[in-house]
Amino acid sequence: MASLAQSTDSLSSPHWEWQxxxxxxxxWRQGDERIDRTGVGTRSVFGAELRFDLSDGRMPLLTTKRVYWKTASREMLWFLTGDTNIRALCAQNVQIWTDWPLDRYRRETGDPISREDFSARIVEDERFAERWGDLGPVYGKQWVDWPTYEPVGDGSFRAGPGINQVAQVVRSLRENPGSRRHIIEGWNVAELDGMALPPCHKTYQFHVAGSRLNGLLYQRSCDVALGLPFNLWGAALLVRMLAQQSGLEPGELVWMGGDVHLYLNHAALVEEQLSRTPSGDPRMEILRLPESIFAYRIEDFQVSGYEPQTHIPAPVAV
Structure with missing residues (x-):
C-alpha cells in the first residue's frame, strides 16, 4: 500500500480519507479479537477520533470504494420524519434496516422468505408492515418525539407531549448560538429494550464558531467497514442542513467512536480496501432552502466530483 506521504492532493496535503x-x-492489525452480540466475532479498539473539513461543499464520502450516498441520505431524511417502520424505506429500495425485522419474522414464523420478497410484501401489504416492519422507538422517534410523562392525581403518570430535539436545536442555533446544549440524543435508557437495535450513533452535538457550524458525533459502537461510511455521510449531511437552516456555514465534523470494530468475516473487504489509494474531492450542493429542517427531499442534494473505486460487498452482522 502507498505510504501516507506518497498519496497527496494537488496542495501536497494528505487526503482526508487516509484517516x-x-x-x-x-x-485489523492491533485490535482485540472478541466474541460479540452477533456471534460473528470482531477485532476492536476502544476510542477513536476522525476530523473532516466541510467547507466549500466538501463531504466525507469515501473514494476507495463506492458509498451509496443517496441511500444514506434517504435514511437520514427518514430519521427526521420520526417514522420507525421500514415500509417507507423499502418503498425507496433502501434496505439498511430490513435485516432486523426479517430476522425476527423468520425466527417467529419459520418462513424462510427471501429478503427481496419480505421487502416487497412490506411495501404491498400495510397490515403485514404494521405487524412485522416496526423497529420500535429507534433513532427518529427519540429525535423528534422523545417521550415525556405527566403525574395524575392518583400518583400514576400518563404520556405527555413528545419533545422534538431537532426543532429545539434549530431554534437554539438561531437564538442562542453560544449555547453548549445544542444536542440531539438517541440513548433513551427507558426504551432501549423496545428497539430493534439500540442507537449506535447516539449523540450529536453542535458548536457555533463565528459564522461556522461544527458538528460532533459520538458513536458508542461502530462497524467501520459497513456502517461508518454511512454514518460519516449522514452526520455531515445533518450538519449541512442545520447550518443552512440557521444561516451558518458548515465548519468541521468531528467523529468519535467508543467500541470501534471490524467483523472477522470482513477480511476480504478490509484487505482489498487497504490496498487502494484515495483520490478525488467529492462536493455536495444543497439546491434549495426548504422552509424547515423537516422539508428536505433527496432531490435537494447534488454531488459532484465523485469517482469512487468499485463497490466491495460484505455481509451484514445482525
Missing amino acids: YLELMRRI
Missing part, C-alpha cells in the same frame, strides 16, 4: 484507512488498518 479512515489508518483506523481500519490499526483495528
